[in-house]
Amino acid sequence: xxxxxxxxxxxxxxxxxxxxxxxMRGVLRRQVGAVQAVDGLDFAIQPRETLGLxxxxxxxxxxxxxxxxxxxxxxxxxxxxxGEDITxxxxxxxxxxxxxxxxxxxxxxxxxxxRMTVGSIVSEPLREHGAAKGAAxxxxxxxxxxxxxxxxxxxxxxxxxxxxxxxxxxxxxxxxALHPEFIVCDEPIAALDVSIxxxxxxxxxxxxxxxxxxxxxxxxxxxxxxxxxxxxAVMYLGKIVELATSDALYEEPLHPYTRALLxxxxxxxxxxxxxxxxxxxxxxxxxxxxPPPGCRFSTRCPVAVPECSRREPEWRTLRPGHRVxxxxxx
Amino acid sequence: MAQAANGRxxxxxxxxxxxxxxxxxxxxxxxxxxxxDLHAGELLGVVGESGSGxxxxxxxxxxLLPEPPAEIAAGQALLEGEDLLALEPARLRRVRxxxxxxxxxxxxxxxxxxLSVGYQLVEPLRTHxxxxxxxxxxxxxxxxxxxxxPAAESxxxxxxxxxxxxxxxxxxxxxxxxxxxxxxxxxxxxTALDATIQAQxxxxxxxxRRERGMAIVWITHDLGVVAGLADRVMVMYGGQAVxxxxxxxxxxxxxxPYTRSLLRALPRPDGGGRGERLASIPGQxxxxxxxxxxxxxxxxxxxxxxxxxxxxxxLAPVGADHAVACWFDADAGVPxxx
Ligand SMILES: Nc1ncnc2c1ncn2[C@@H]1O[C@H](COP(=O)(O)OP(=O)(O)OP(=O)(O)O)[C@@H](O)[C@H]1O
Ligand SMILES: Nc1ncnc2c1ncn2[C@@H]1O[C@H](COP(=O)(O)OP(=O)(O)OP(=O)(O)O)[C@@H](O)[C@H]1O
Ligand code: SF4
Ligand SMILES: [Mg+2]
Ligand SMILES: [Mg+2]
Numbered sequence: 001x002x003x004x005x006x007x008x009x010x011x012x013x014x015x016x017x018x019x020x021x022x023x024m025r026g027v028l029r030r031q032v033g034a035v036q037a038v039d040g041l042d043f044a045i046q047p048r049e050t051l052g053l054x055x056x057x058x059x060x061x062x063x064x065x066x067x068x069x070x071x072x073x074x075x076x077x078x079x080x081x082x083g084e085d086i087t088x089x090x091x092x093x094x095x096x097x098x099x100x101x102x103x104x105x106x107x108x109x110x111x112x113x114x115r116m117t118v119g120s121i122v123s124e125p126l127r128e129h130g131a132a133k134g135a136a137x138x139x140x141x142x143x144x145x146x147x148x149x150x151x152x153x154x155x156x157x158x159x160x161x162x163x164x165x166x167x168x169x170x171x172x173x174x175x176x177a178l179h180p181e182f183i184v185c186d187e188p189i190a191a192l193d194v195s196i197x198x199x200x201x202x203x204x205x206x207x208x209x210x211x212x213x214x215x216x217x218x219x220x221x222x223x224x225x226x227x228x229x230x231x232x233a234v235m236y237l238g239k240i241v242e243l244a245t246s247d248a249l250y251e252e253p254l255h256p257y258t259r260a261l262l263x264x265x266x267x268x269x270x271x272x273x274x275x276x277x278x279x280x281x282x283x284x285x286x287x288x289x290x291p292p293p294g295c296r297f298s299t300r301c302p303v304a305v306p307e308c309s310r311r312e313p314e315w316r317t318l319r320p321g322h323r324v325x326x327x328x329x330x
Numbered sequence: 331m332a333q334a335a336n337g338r339x340x341x342x343x344x345x346x347x348x349x350x351x352x353x354x355x356x357x358x359x360x361x362x363x364x365x366x367d368l369h370a371g372e373l374l375g376v377v378g379e380s381g382s383g384x385x386x387x388x389x390x391x392x393x394l395l396p397e398p399p400a401e402i403a404a405g406q407a408l409l410e411g412e413d414l415l416a417l418e419p420a421r422l423r424r425v426r427x428x429x430x431x432x433x434x435x436x437x438x439x440x441x442x443x444x445l446s447v448g449y450q451l452v453e454p455l456r457t458h459x460x461x462x463x464x465x466x467x468x469x470x471x472x473x474x475x476x477x478x479x480p481a482a483e484s485x486x487x488x489x490x491x492x493x494x495x496x497x498x499x500x501x502x503x504x505x506x507x508x509x510x511x512x513x514x515x516x517x518x519x520x521t522a523l524d525a526t527i528q529a530q531x532x533x534x535x536x537x538x539r540r541e542r543g544m545a546i547v548w549i550t551h552d553l554g555v556v557a558g559l560a561d562r563v564m565v566m567y568g569g570q571a572v573x574x575x576x577x578x579x580x581x582x583x584x585x586x587p588y589t590r591s592l593l594r595a596l597p598r599p600d601g602g603g604r605g606e607r608l609a610s611i612p613g614q615x616x617x618x619x620x621x622x623x624x625x626x627x628x629x630x631x632x633x634x635x636x637x638x639x640x641x642x643x644x645l646a647p648v649g650a651d652h653a654v655a656c657w658f659d660a661d662a663g664v665p666x667x668x
Contacts, residue, residue, distance in 0.1 A: 056525060163614050193379040194551055198595040198610035205607070220525065223554065227597030227604055250601055264529040266554035267599035270577045273558030280533050281526045283480070284496060300526075 009083065010044035011182060011214050012068065016077035017041040019060075019067050023289055035289045037063040039238035040077070042315060047181075050208070050215040052229030052246070054222055054261070056285055059235045061218045065184040068216065069101050070094060081182070099129055099178035104171055106187035111171055112159040118145070118170055119155030125177045144173040147210075148203060165196035172203065176211070184216045189224065201228060222265045226250055231321075234258045237296040238288055240315075244322040254318060254329040257297050295327065303328055339367035340512050340545050341391075346405030346415075348383075348390045351398055359618045360386040362569040364405075365645075368513065371543040375556030375577070377592075378566030381615055384549045385435060387566075388515050391415070392426050409513065428458040431506030435517040435549075440502055441490040447474075447501050448486025451508055458509045473504040478530055496527040503531065510542065517549045532559065553592050554599075557581055562651070565589050568616045568626030571645055575652040585654040585661070587631045625657065633658040635665060 018041075020034040038060040045051045053061050066072045068079055070086060078087045086097055105111040112121055123141045126132045132140050142152035148169040159167055168188060175183055185204065189197040201224060207213060219225050225232055226246050233243040234255065242255040253259045260279040267273060281300045286292055292299045298308040305328070313325045348361040361383045368374050376384050389395045391407045391414055407414040409429060414422065426432065434440045442450060451470035455461045461469065467486065474482035477500040479493075490498055499519065506514060519531065536559075538544050550556060556563055556577070563580045565573040565588065573586040584590045594609035613630040625631070628638040637657045645655040659666045 056527075165614075193615075194553070194592060195379055195595055195611040198608035199612075202607045202610060205605070222525070223597050223599065226601045227608070246604070247601060260529075261525055264525045265599070266552065266558055268554040268557045268581065268593065268596055269599065270557045270581050272599075276558070278529050278533065280529055282478075282530075284527070 009047075010080075011047045011049075011082060012216075013044040013080045014041050014068060014077065015080070017064065017067060017074055017079065018076040019063050019072065020075045033289055036238045036291055037288055038067060038074075039291075041240055043233060043240065043243055045182075045214055045216065047214055048208070048212050049231065050217050050229045052225035052232040053216060053218045053235065054220060054225055054232060055235030056220065058285065058288065060238045060288070061235060062186055064235070065103065065186050065216060065218055069103055069184055070097065071103070099125070099131075100180055101182045101184070102175040102178070102180040103184045103186060104168075104175050104188045106190050112167060114159055117156050117158060118150075118162075121159070121170060122155075122173045122177060125174060129178060131178060140177070144176055147176065147207065148173045149199075163196070164192050165199055168192060168200050169203065172200075172207070176207065179211070180213070182214045182216075184218065186218045187220070188217075189221070190219070197224070204228070222262065234261065237285065237291050239296060239325065241297065241326065242322075242324045244319075248319070248322050254322065254324040255297075255326050256301050256303050256328075260302070295325070297326075337369070339369050340410060341368040342406075342408040343367070343391065344406040344408075346387060346390055346407065347403040348386050348395070349401050349403060351401065356619060359621050360569050361390060362622050364566075364569075364571055366564055366571070366574065368545045368547060370512070370545055371539055372561045373539060373546045373548055373559055375560030375563040376547060376549045376566060377551065377553050377556055377563060379551055379615055381618075382566040383569035384566055385517055386569075388432075388517060388547060388549065391515075392430060392432065393422060394426070394432070424458065427454045427505075428509050429512045431509070431511035431514045433502055433506045433514070433516040433519045440505070441498060443490055446487050446489055447493070448488075451486070451501075451505055454505070454508050470504075470508075473508055474501070476507070477501070477504045477534060479504075499527075500531065503534075507538065511544065513545045513547070514538075515547045515549075518551070519548075553589075554596055565592075568622065569618055570622065570626060570642075570655065572627065572656070573654045574645065576650075579649060579652045583649070583652070583661075585648055585652070586627075586656050587633050587658065587660065588627050590660065625655075631658075633660075637665065 017038060019038040020036050022031045023033040023035060024030065025032040041064060055061055067074045070089065074087060078085055089097060119141050122144055123137055126137055126140060141155060145152045145155065150166065150169050159170065189200050192200060208215065217225065217229055229246050231243065231245050232249045233240045236257050242249065242258045250262060253262055260281050263279040279302065283300050286299060292309065294309040294311055295313050298304045301308065307327055313327045315323060315325045317323050318329060344365045346361055346364045350358040350360055352358060364387050366374060378384050390402050402415060405415055409425065414425060448470055451473060452466040455466040455469055470486055471482045474485060479485055479497060479500060493501060503519065535546060539546060548556065548559060560577045563575060563577055564571050565586065567588050573589050584593055591609060591611045595611065597608060611630055616626050622642050624640060625638040625643055628634040643655045643657045645653045647653045657666055
């Protein structure tokens with residue numbers, strides 16, 4: 001599974017995927033600009049692979065996940081799932097697609113309806129899609145709860161009776177209900193305590209092996225991403241700036257932004273920490289409504305040359321399987 | 331860095347206990363006997379999971395909790411010899427924001443939304459340092475510049491909502507630093523910030539510590555972060571300090587089963603062990619409904635034996651600048667000799 005260089009038909013591919021949100025002003029609500037939340041993504045995910053997606057707050061990770069799942073319509077570009085262009089699917093065709101792709105959210109608290117029992121939360125997608133009813137439905141719910149390590153006897157309880165980690169398990173059980181092939185995990189551990197994070201990460205891995213799942217794993221925890229992802233994509237201000245296998249990315253980052261980001265990852269080793277040098281970037285991330293011209297990182301880049309603020313860098317393949325968007329990378 | 335342990339500590343905390351009365355008539359024993367020393371220029375990392383009592387401990391020291399429902403039942407907090415827990419309100423107000431700076435977990439909780447940032451910076455400078463209005467404004471601008479806010483002078487008139495989340499956090503840090511505190515208490519000051527902004531702020535605080543000898547208490551739930559930052563570390567669990575040590579000793583020779591599990595639950599920094607399971611800690615943190623009469627970690631501990639469920643282990647020395655509260659000897663793999 002991990003790091004396998006064999007190219008299969010990808011499970012999912014995006015081409016020039018773009019999502020702009022209009023910025024409206026005035027009484028007539030005229031459009032005066034656009035938040036360029038996601039701007040021209042190109043990548044593919046192989047079956048049973050975990051692709052990590054990292055980057056700072058507001059760089060467009062969640063938006064990318066939602067557009068890929070067609071929870072929102074892209075402004076431009078294409079999404080291809082199992083060889084089929086799903087970019088313009090609507091109505092019944094889109095509904096038939098839903099079971100195959102699911103999402104797990106950051107905050108287990110917000111994503112579960114507090115007035116529904118755990119059983120009805122997990123069975124809702126099954127009922128909605130007419131996948132099971134009666135005794136078969138109950139059995140399926142029990143199997144799902146068991147699969148995520150929850151006691152099936154909990155089916156009659158309510159979300160508030162559970163801890164954060166347990167609630168995240170309920171969300172995972174629900175996402176698994178319709179046998180999806182592809183799951184977008186949007187910061188699935190960010191709201192959990194360190195001692196509970198490991199439980200959820202282990203569970204996601206186990207389920208991946210058991211059910212052959214493919215993940216897009218969104219996170220800002222670069223340590224955890226290295227642990228779970230086969231390949232990692234780094235986003236900055238709506239664009240992917242670098243994509244490589246985990247080992248290549250962490251051992252030999254080519255983009256100056258990736259380098260800065262990795263230099264800030266703590267290692268829980270005081271000896272190593274005492275020797276390491278952090279790359280400190282100046283200033284703040286610019287607004288995605290007014291991204292800088294040329295390379296979007298040019299305003300904070302420690303090695304930028306005049307060219308960088310004039311021309312946008314191409315999305316180049318510098319080593320086999322290692323792509324980067326930087327004029328200076330070699 | 332390691333000029334720890336020389337001379338008298340700036341802050342010396344002994345046996346602080348804080349509980350809350352809940353509306354239903356119950357009691358939450360949030361902090362159960364915390365002690366630590368902090369020396370000039372030293373950074374003490376306080377690590378523990380959600381609800382372990384990190385914030386309540388530090389808020390108790392400055393009596394920043396509403397009483398009731400909070401009740402500080404016992405303890406002493408000597409700041410340069412003066413017991414903060416016994417001070418009268420007026421004197422205590424002078425200490426807060428004067429000798430002790432506090433960066434709160436929630437940035438909006440400590441910024442007043444209807445007052446300009448400049449006003450909020452200038453007022454404490456005038457009351458604590460007795461600066462003139464002009465001098466205070468100059469210093470306020472310099473402080474904003476120090477924390478990396480561009481065009482600082484002109485931003486003094488702006489209100490908190492006109493700053494981004496990361497900038498607001500930096501404004502708070504500027505406020506905490508305003509009066510050149512002896513002690514800075516930073517409660518998860520960077521968790522809400524982006525990695526590259528976090529790095530900027532860590533860099534700044536390290537500089538202030540070196541240049542001004544400021545002592546820092548750094549609260550976090552991440553053992554990884556304190557490894558590169560702290561001189562000494564206190565690990566909290568269930569309202570108690572379960573382990574306290576010099577940073578190198580803690581990571582090289584963790585003694586408490588909780589500390590050991592936490593370190594094993596982190597993915598390896600070199601990416602090794604991918605595909606393997608992380609060690610996770612089964613079960614949940616304690617509820618703290620009663621005063622602890624057993625080891626708070628016992629229900630989740632792989633080494634727990636009868637004594638752990640009968641007696642709460644005290645923090646006892648196991649080496650130079652290393653203490654642990656556990657009945658089990660992790661190195662020997664057997665219960666400690668009684
Ligand atoms: N519905 C919307 N309308 C307008 N702007 C939006 C909308 N959704 C997201 N945005 C903007 O798009 C940008 C990308 O947001 P997104 O939530 O995708 O970021 P993210 O990388 O997931 O951040 P985080 O790490 O904070 O979750 C942000 O500037 C955000 O404010
Ligand atoms: N006002 C209050 N009333 C009742 N209980 C409280 C109150 N404030 C805090 N507590 C309880 O005190 C305990 C310690 O809380 P504290 O905020 O110190 O935890 P923490 O270690 O800072 O956690 P976190 O990492 O989530 O910030 C918790 O069990 C909490 O529920
Ligand atoms: S005292 Fe006992 S239960 Fe508590 S941590 Fe030590 S071995 Fe585990
Ligand atoms: Mg997001
Ligand atoms: Mg806290």
